[in-house]
Amino acid sequence: MTKSADTHCPYCALQCAMTLTTPAVLTPASEPGSVPVPAESAALAAADATLKAPLLEAPLDVQGRDFPTNRGGLCRKGWTSATLLNHPGRVTEPLLKGADGVHRPIGWDQALALVTTAVKDTQARYGKDAVGVFGGGGLTNEKAYMLGKFARLALGTSRIDYNGRFCMSSAAAAGMRAFGLDRGLPFPLADLDAASTIMMLGSNVAETMPPFVQHLQGARDAGGLIVVDPRRSATAKFTADGGGLHLQPLPGTDLTLLLGLSHVIIHEGLADEEFIAARTTGYAAVVRSVNAFWPERVQSLTGVPAELIRETARRLADGAGKGGSYILTGRGVEQHVDGTDTATAAINLSLLLGLPGSRRSGYGTLTGQGNGQGGREHGQKADQLPGYRKITDPAARAHMAGVWGVPEETIPGPGLPAVQLLKSLGQPGGVRCLFVHASNIAVASPDANAVIAGLRSLDFLVVCDFFMSETAAEADLILPVLQWAEEEGTLTNLEGRVLRRRRALQPPAGARSELWIMARLAEALGAPSTYSEDPETVFEELRLASAGGHADYSGIDYAMLDRGEAAYWPYPVGSTGTPRLFLDAFAHAGGKAVMTPVTPRRRRTPAGPPVGDATAPAAKTMTLITGRLLEHYQSGAQTRRVSELLASQPEARLQIHPAAAAVMGITEGAFVSVANERGEVFCRAELSTAIRPETVFLPFHFPELESANRLTEAATDPISGMPEFKFNKVWVRAVATGLQNSVLQTSEAS
Ligand SMILES: Nc1nc2c(c(=O)[nH]1)N[C@H]1C(S)=C(S)[C@@H](COP(=O)(O)OP(=O)(O)OC[C@H]3O[C@@H](n4cnc5c(=O)[nH]c(N)nc54)[C@H](O)[C@@H]3O)O[C@H]1N2
Ligand SMILES: Nc1nc2c(c(=O)[nH]1)N[C@H]1C(S)=C(S)[C@@H](COP(=O)(O)OP(=O)(O)OC[C@H]3O[C@@H](n4cnc5c(=O)[nH]c(N)nc54)[C@H](O)[C@@H]3O)O[C@H]1N2
Ligand SMILES: [Mo]
Numbered sequence: 001m002t003k004s005a006d007t008h009c010p011y012c013a014l015q016c017a018m019t020l021t022t023p024a025v026l027t028p029a030s031e032p033g034s035v036p037v038p039a040e041s042a043a044l045a046a047a048d049a050t051l052k053a054p055l056l057e058a059p060l061d062v063q064g065r066d067f068p069t070n071r072g073g074l075c076r077k078g079w080t081s082a083t084l085l086n087h088p089g090r091v092t093e094p095l096l097k098g099a100d101g102v103h104r105p106i107g108w109d110q111a112l113a114l115v116t117t118a119v120k121d122t123q124a125r126y127g128k129d130a131v132g133v134f135g136g137g138g139l140t141n142e143k144a145y146m147l148g149k150f151a152r153l154a155l156g157t158s159r160i161d162y163n164g165r166f167c168m169s170s171a172a173a174a175g176m177r178a179f180g181l182d183r184g185l186p187f188p189l190a191d192l193d194a195a196s197t198i199m200m201l202g203s204n205v206a207e208t209m210p211p212f213v214q215h216l217q218g219a220r221d222a223g224g225l226i227v228v229d230p231r232r233s234a235t236a237k238f239t240a241d242g243g244g245l246h247l248q249p250l251p252g253t254d255l256t257l258l259l260g261l262s263h264v265i266i267h268e269g270l271a272d273e274e275f276i277a278a279r280t281t282g283y284a285a286v287v288r289s290v291n292a293f294w295p296e297r298v299q300s301l302t303g304v305p306a307e308l309i310r311e312t313a314r315r316l317a318d319g320a321g322k323g324g325s326y327i328l329t330g331r332g333v334e335q336h337v338d339g340t341d342t343a344t345a346a347i348n349l350s351l352l353l354g355l356p357g358s359r360r361s362g363y364g365t366l367t368g369q370g371n372g373q374g375g376r377e378h379g380q381k382a383d384q385l386p387g388y389r390k391i392t393d394p395a396a397r398a399h400m401a402g403v404w405g406v407p408e409e410t411i412p413g414p415g416l417p418a419v420q421l422l423k424s425l426g427q428p429g430g431v432r433c434l435f436v437h438a439s440n441i442a443v444a445s446p447d448a449n450a451v452i453a454g455l456r457s458l459d460f461l462v463v464c465d466f467f468m469s470e471t472a473a474e475a476d477l478i479l480p481v482l483q484w485a486e487e488e489g490t491l492t493n494l495e496g497r498v499l500r501r502r503r504a505l506q507p508p509a510g511a512r513s514e515l516w517i518m519a520r521l522a523e524a525l526g527a528p529s530t531y532s533e534d535p536e537t538v539f540e541e542l543r544l545a546s547a548g549g550h551a552d553y554s555g556i557d558y559a560m561l562d563r564g565e566a567a568y569w570p571y572p573v574g575s576t577g578t579p580r581l582f583l584d585a586f587a588h589a590g591g592k593a594v595m596t597p598v599t600p601r602r603r604r605t606p607a608g609p610p611v612g613d614a615t616a617p618a619a620k621t622m623t624l625i626t627g628r629l630l631e632h633y634q635s636g637a638q639t640r641r642v643s644e645l646l647a648s649q650p651e652a653r654l655q656i657h658p659a660a661a662a663v664m665g666i667t668e669g670a671f672v673s674v675a676n677e678r679g680e681v682f683c684r685a686e687l688s689t690a691i692r693p694e695t696v697f698l699p700f701h702f703p704e705l706e707s708a709n710r711l712t713e714a715a716t717d718p719i720s721g722m723p724e725f726k727f728n729k730v731w732v733r734a735v736a737t738g739l740q741n742s743v744l745q746t747s748e749a750s
Pocket of ligand 3: 167368
């Protein structure tokens, strides 16, 4: 009998549907119960008894499954995802770091006792807030919800935030400001299929969500695909044959460009005045704010030709009157110190055109991580309680105190956003004991050298992971957890649709679910309220907790998700969910969208004098942008362990224009140094006319000497706390052959 399990990909927010099967060449998968269950896994064995499908055996085959977002398609990361389930490098026992710096296995009882002691000692000496928690947008809704509860009630700390701060926070803040609600796409992805015009700003879906591209095909064929990116990215190239447009601005000038587009819309009489009058406020102020941004001026500030700006504006207006127009933003425009204002300018433009709240047009932002959407709704943010409630709102606090059965004053106030939290590590008054769940902050955080120093200055670092990530390598204690195909739960995809993750495999004997870990620790710490280790029970609690909030899941249950019903939040009890938001009203009191005027601020000053070898024959200050390659996921903790992906992209390469490279004597494949006051990266150069000549690009998937985040600044957007990942000044130079050899030796030794 062929056994299979329907689930979704472990990686990005597209959450492609897939089916897992045990390859036929293997002996048939054993029935539940016949898998030897170690005594310590009693809880898991009990959970097995309730499994509806028999468990499979690794290795697993992965097949794409038909679903509205991926329509059977998967990318290379998805196809190879199951190879990590029984990877030899997997951490399968708690590991304690000895005085010699070597991690050695210990039992779970001892591990949990050590954590409990570390928490109690730290808090007795330095107060509750000296214990911190760093979460991740890859956690299921159940785990993200429980992590927020565990931090606030069991640890009693306000110091919890997560990697979504690096990812979605600016677009989320802009969405809240304009619409009163933040759901990445306020419409089903398949709505894009019929659109005439789609403008994508700072989003390279052809590499970051390959199956997404099929939804762009219609607009592309109609000549209506417009990509805004300082690089001729794979997505920008896709526009070419269809007669679409590629706007290639200077990095960090999108806000100005968007004001220019709004200027054309207003001055050419292309604005949807009826919509503006009926459904928005703030129009007059926006008109005033864009007056000074006529196309020729914007050309001089952004490098985008005035005629191209006019043409783009006209195509957006034209598309709105035909099959529909969509404006979509990605990390390229959001990961800036003015990311919230830039996303706001994109929303203002879309409101001028009357796109949001229409059935065939819209604005959206492309959520990134697997549960980037759900992970930002249920309380692992410093300022948030479940259901996308504000932790400072007395009514929200009273509601959660009721659900949790605790006095309201037990719930701490707001904590610190991620970058500030990381800056506080080991500092006086800062965090001294840190829990990390589902983030590789040593590689993925801005100013990574400073973050690594912060991690090393902690009294106690606990990392929950299934691999020895660069962050886990710094930990005093590593707790091995379950991978996607070994756990039950839910995730909320980029459309705000809640999906089921299903268990297909027995986890390795020594690994534990994070719900189990939190439940045991809460018990040991004498925490108030309850901490179930059963995902469905936790989801039932999350339903109550989210009821009445923005992200209301109260009408959703596992049974309906298992039947394949499409559940888009808000989904209050008695409703049928909300595939399309804002059709009748926006979420602000009064129902109108709020247009907030925004204007560019002065960028920070460039990097100082050259660092490193100042005697290099030719060196040049350039703008560094960072981002993604198709083959690797985020910090690379997972995909660098997939041999096929690593073979195809084994190392970081600096993308640089041949004209700029020539000035510095850099040839294809040459070894280069990329440096600024924060750090230095050594890698090979990849010459490409696809990038602007004053700009260089580095992927951030690689560690140590190739780690792009050694160069990024921990400067943040004042509203969202989002760091500046895509506009940093660096000094680029060729590295002499002798030095190259010594750098390579150091890197091999480390
Ligand atoms: N292969 C792969 N796929 C992924 C991920 C991954 O790590 N690898 N991660 C997932 C996650 S969490 C996320 S958030 C998404 C991110 O998905 P994307 O937003 O598509 O990813 P990035 O590569 O970070 O940035 C997109 C583009 O922004 C451009 N850019 C840089 N600076 C600027 C600028 O100033 N202005 C403009 N207009 N563009 C700029 C870059 O050149 C790049 O092509 O991908 C998800 N999917
Ligand atoms: N320079 C630069 N830096 C960036 C970005 C950029 O564009 N440029 N993008 C930023 C963005 S958008 C993001 S989202 C971040 C992401 O960067 P990270 O937060 O580092 O994300 P991952 O690499 O996915 O790290 C997840 C870690 O958790 C583990 N893990 C996976 N699932 C689970 C789970 O369920 N439980 C536990 N406990 N562990 C799990 C994985 O093995 C891995 O070690 O990077 C940010 N950093
Ligand atoms: Mo992200």
